[in-house]
Structure formats: C-alpha cells, structure tokens
Amino acid sequence: xxxxxxxxxxxxxxxxxxxxLFEETIEGMKLKNGSIVVDATLGxxxxxxxxxxxxxxxxxxxAFDQDGRAVExxxxxxxxxxxxxxxxxxxxxxxxxxxxIKECLEDLEIAGVDAIMADxxxxxxxxxDEDLGISFxxxxxxxxxxxxxxxxxxxxxxxxxxxxxxxxxxxxxxxEKYAKSIARGICKAREEKRITKTKELISIIEGSxxxxxxxxxxxxxxxxxxxxxxEVNSELEVLKKLVADGTEALLKKGRLAIITFHSGxxxxxxxxxxxxxxxxxxxxxxxICRCGREPIAKLVTRKAIVPTExxxxxxxxxxxxxLRIIEKI
Ligand SMILES: C[S@@+](CC[C@H](N)C(=O)[O-])C[C@H]1O[C@@H](n2cnc3c(N)ncnc32)[C@H](O)[C@@H]1O
Numbered sequence: 001x002x003x004x005x006x007x008x009x010x011x012x013x014x015x016x017x018x019x020x021l022f023e024e025t026i027e028g029m030k031l032k033n034g035s036i037v038v039d040a041t042l043g044x045x046x047x048x049x050x051x052x053x054x055x056x057x058x059x060x061x062x063a064f065d066q067d068g069r070a071v072e073x074x075x076x077x078x079x080x081x082x083x084x085x086x087x088x089x090x091x092x093x094x095x096x097x098x099x100x101i102k103e104c105l106e107d108l109e110i111a112g113v114d115a116i117m118a119d120x121x122x123x124x125x126x127x128x129d130e131d132l133g134i135s136f137x138x139x140x141x142x143x144x145x146x147x148x149x150x151x152x153x154x155x156x157x158x159x160x161x162x163x164x165x166x167x168x169x170x171x172x173x174x175x176e177k178y179a180k181s182i183a184r185g186i187c188k189a190r191e192e193k194r195i196t197k198t199k200e201l202i203s204i205i206e207g208s209x210x211x212x213x214x215x216x217x218x219x220x221x222x223x224x225x226x227x228x229x230x231e232v233n234s235e236l237e238v239l240k241k242l243v244a245d246g247t248e249a250l251l252k253k254g255r256l257a258i259i260t261f262h263s264g265x266x267x268x269x270x271x272x273x274x275x276x277x278x279x280x281x282x283x284x285x286x287x288i289c290r291c292g293r294e295p296i297a298k299l300v301t302r303k304a305i306v307p308t309e310x311x312x313x314x315x316x317x318x319x320x321x322x323l324r325i326i327e328k329i
Contacts, residue, residue, distance in 0.1 A: 031114070035055040037060070038249075170223070
C-alpha cells in the first residue's frame with residue numbers, strides 16, 4: 001500500500017515548469033479515488049502528479065506527450081520513487097500526439113474515462129531547449145517540431161511557403177498585425193540564401209516591422225515564432241480532434257478541461273464546447289421541436305476561468321491562459 005505524502009509527490013514536480021491554473025483544473029475535473037483520467041499533455045508532470053494524488057490507489061492515469069523526452073523524464077521520476085513505482089500498470093505513459101486518444105484508449109481496452117485534461121502549448125523546459133528552435137533567445141536551427149517524427153519543420157515553412165501562405169499563417173496563428181510585411185521580408189531574404197537559423201529569421205522580422213513595434217513590451221518576434229510553431233505542429237487541427245474524440249471517450253458525467261494560451265485556441269474550444277452543449281436548433285416559430293437534437297455536454301464554465309493577478313505576477317506564462325470545462329451528459 002502506498003503511503004500518501006502530498007509533499008513528497010509535489011517535490012517530484014519539474015523544478016522549471018510552473019503549471020498554470022493548477023487548482024482550478026484539478027478541482028474542475030471532480031476526481032476521486034478510482035477515477036480513470038487522461039492527461040493529454042504530460043509535460044513536466046505537475047498536473048499528472050496531483051491527479052495521482054486524487055485518484056489512487058484504485059484509479060488509472062493515461063498520460064500523453066508527443067515529446068518523447070517529457071515521457072522519458074516522467075518515467076524516470078516514477079522509477080526513482082517507490083510509492084509511484086507501486087502504482088505499476090495504473091500509470092500508462094504514451095509518447096504520441098493526443099490526436100490519437102481514441103485509438104490508444106481502444107488499444108488499451110478502456111471503454112470510457114472520467115476526466116480528460118489538456119494544458120496546451122509548450123513547457124518551460126521546451127522553451128529552454130536550444131535544439132527545438134522555438135525560442136528566439138538562442139541561435140538554433142529552425143525546427144520547432146515537438147514530435148521529431150513530423151515531416152514539416154519551421155525551415156520548410158519559412159523557405160517553402162508562398163508569401164500569401166506565410167501571411168495567412170502569421171495572421172491566423174499569431175494575430176501578427178505586420179504579417180504581410182514580415183512575409184514579404186522573408187520571401188525577399190530567401191532569394192539571397194536559404195533561411196536556416198532562428199537569429200537570421202529574427203533579423204528579417206526586425207527589418208520588416210516599425211521601430212515602435214521593435215521596442216514594444218512583447219518581443220517583436222514572439223507572434224511570428226508562435227505562429228510558425230502552431231503551423232509546424234498542426235496545433236489547432238489536433239485540438240479540434242481532441243475535443244471531438246475526447247468528448248466521445250468520456251463516461252456520463254465525465255469532464256473535459258482544457259487550458260489554452262492564445263485566442264485562436266480559445267476560440268476553437270469555446271465554439272466546440274458551445275456546439276456540444278446545444279440542444280434543439282429548430283426556428284423559434286416552430287411550436288414543437290422537429291430537429292430532435294439533444295445536447296451532448298453541459299458547460300461547467302460559462303465564461304473561461306482566467307488566472308488571478310497574483311498568478312500572472314508569479315508566472316508570466318499564465319498571462320493569456322484560459323480554462324474551459326464541459327461535463328458529458
Ligand atoms: C504546457 S506543457 C504541460 C505541462 C504540464 N501540465 C505540467 O503541469 O507540467 C505542454 C506539454 O504538452 C505537450 N503537447 C502539446 N501538444 C501536444 C499534443 N498535440 N499531443 C501530445 N502532447 C502535446 C508538449 O510537448 C508539452 O510537453
């Protein structure tokens with residue numbers, strides 16, 4: 001039998017990554033001993049460790065991360081801790097994109113789960129990783145793939161997309177107001193030579209935006225880098241799949257909690273959750289319902305939960321975080 005020592009388990013959390021909206025997400029999932037839970041974004045394991053606290057000894061945790069290093073690091077944490085080791089097969093770590101949630105649960109012969117959570121985006125550990133090329137603080141190869149098995153890299157996007165395609169990516173995924181001129185700058189620079197390193201891209205962006213923007217509060221390359229990362233990892237497409245397949249995988253009264261970090265992600269979650277919670281769509285003038293449509297889930301959070309000022313002060317990554325939760329009917 002495993003001794004329950006919250007403090008000891010919490011000590012295992014990543015020393016670098018600070019989980020965002022932590023209590024709100026954990027409480028929002030209504031976990032109890034015996035719950036079967038999917039953590040779709042294991043990362044440093046902060047949320048997963050707390051989930052284990054709540055659902056063990058009889059529960060089951062299935063944790064996904066497309067980054068093999070996050071999975072390996074968590075496996076090591078388990079191996080190094082006698083109490084976690086005792087959970088054995090009740091902790092299942094999967095090095096896959098969460099878009100595979102349906103297939104993976106079927107393979108595991110798990111018919112339904114009590115809760116699913118996703119804490120989207122990247123961890124602080126990944127941001128600190130020079131090889132990934134997602135931070136503009138280092139001079140790294142333009143890669144940005146969280147899953148190294150993917151074909152598309154940031155280098156291929158930057159050197160292969162047309163000016164129109166680049167503008168669309170920067171505008172839609174980065175909300176970048178200088179999308180057009182940055183895209184033009186990229187296309188002009190690559191006529192001279194292929195763009196391969198993050199610092200080269202940064203200097204192109206620097207030369208494509210006005211001085212005021214260069215001296216702004218947020219680094220002028222932030223939005224371009226975010227947009228390229230989203231494109232390379234198909235982040236919005238896989239999110240739509242997670243909402244659809246995740247909701248299907250939930251048991252009755254099961255909960256799906258998603259933390260987003262930018263407006264594009266939040267818009268998708270908000271709209272899909274609203275769709276899932278909609279019943280009859282007949283025109284109001286019809287005396288009786290003809291469509292027969294029933295809601296699949298109910299909104300637990302009518303408005304997104306956002307971090308307190310204190311949390312943002314302590315963890316700037318929380319700045320744009322939003323948490324939304326639904327419950328399967
Ligand atoms: C913000 S971190 C999660 C942090 C974690 N909740 C914690 O408390 O330590 C996001 C993690 O999710 C992973 N990730 C992002 N999108 C994913 C996807 N589509 N499928 C699987 N893992 C994904 C990233 O590789 C990263 O490790």
